[in-house]
Amino acid sequence: MYHRIAHVFLVVTLMSVGFPASLIAESKTEGQRLYNEAFQLQQKDRSKEGRQKAVQKYEEALIVIKKEGDSQLEAKTLNELGSIYMQWGDYAKVLGYAEKALEINKRIGNLKGEGRSLNGLATVYRTRGEHQKALEYGEKALEIARKEGDSQLEGNVLNNIGNVHQDSKQYQKALECFQRYLEIARKTNNQESERWAHNNIGAASAMLGQYEKAIEHCQKALELARKQGDLRLESRTLGNIGLNYFRLGQHQKALEFYQNALATSRKAGAREYEGRTLDHIGKVNFALKQYQQAEGFFQSALQIARQIGDVKGERDTRNNLGNLYKQWGQQPKAKQYFDQARELTRKLESGKAKRTP
Secondary structure, three states: OHHHOOOOOOOOOOOOOOOOHHHOOOOOOHHHHHHHHHHHHHHHOOOHHHHHHHHHHHHHHHHHHHHHOOHHHHHHHHHHHHHHHHHOOOHHHHHHHHHHHHHHHHHHOOHHHHHHHHHHHHHHHHHOOOHHHHHHHHHHHHHHHHHHOOHHHHHHHHHHHHHHHHHOOOHHHHHHHHHHHHHHHHHOOOHHHHHHHHHHHHHHHHHOOOHHHHHHHHHHHHHHHHHHOOHHHHHHHHHHHHHHHHHOOOHHHHHHHHHHHHHHHHHHOOHHHHHHHHHHHHHHHHHOOOHHHHHHHHHHHHHHHHHHOOHHHHHHHHHHHHHHHHHOOOHHHHHHHHHHHHHHHHHHHHOOOOOOO
C-alpha cells in the first residue's frame, strides 16, 4: 500500500519556495554556507539528479562542519542526509545518520534536534515493521515537540504515529492522527505537510471503506503536489487514486492512474513507489485475467522490493505471485511463494525484519 511509506523523516524541510531569510541561517562560516547551498539544492530541484547534487554538497559541508566543531549543524546535516536516503529507500543509511544525529543532539543538549532525530528513528523502525519500537520513539519525539512548542515537528510526529497505526490496521486511530496533522499544517500555512495530510487521510479513509472520500482527499493532495513540483508525492498520490478506483471495480481507470504513477516514480527516482506501483499494475492484470502480464509486473516488483529492503512490499508481492501460480494450477510453486510470504509476515510481526543488503 502506498500509505505505508511516508515523508515523516523530513522534519527540517523548508516549506517556502522562496526561502525567506528568516528561515535560512546566515552563512557566518564556510560550513554554514555549504549547508545552505545543499539545502536550497534539495528544495529547488526535487528530481533524483537534484537530490544527488544535494547529497554531494551536504557531504562536502559535513567535512568542513566537523573541522569547525559545529556539532549542532553537524547533527542537522546528518538529518538532512537521512531524509534524502529515506526517499531513496536506503533504510540502513537512514538509520546510521539518525543514530549519529541523536547521539550528537543528546550530547550538546539540543532538545529540538533530539526530537527530530527520534522521529527519524521512528520512521526507520516503522518502515522495517518494528511498530512497537517506532511508537516508543514517536511518543518521545511528540513529548519534546509539545514541550518546545515546535508545531512543525509535532505535525510530522503525529503523521508518523498515524502511519504506524495504519500499518497496524488501527485505521480510526490513524485517521485521527492525520486529521490533527492537517489542522497543524493549515494553522502554520505549511502546504507541503497539508498535501501529505490529505494523502494520508485519503489512505485511512479508503481502509475504512470510504473510497469516494479517499479520492476526494487524494485529488487535493495531487493538486498541491503538482503546484509545488513534488514528483515523489505526485507519484504516490496517483497510485493512491488508482488504488481506490481499483477497489471500486473501475479497473481501466485504475490502470490509467497506475501508469502515470509508474512514469512519475521513475522520473523522481522513488524506487519504493515504483515497486509498489508495479505490484498494483500486476493486480489489475490479474483481475482482468491477463496472467502472463501480471507475472511480469509481480516479478519486477519483487526484484525492487528485495533490492531496497521493502519487507512489507516483498511479502505482499510474494502473496500475489502465490495466488497467480495457484490460479495456473502450479500448486508447488504457489506453496513456495505463500510459505515465503508467511515467513516474512512472522518477521514483520516479531520486529525481526531487516533491510535486504
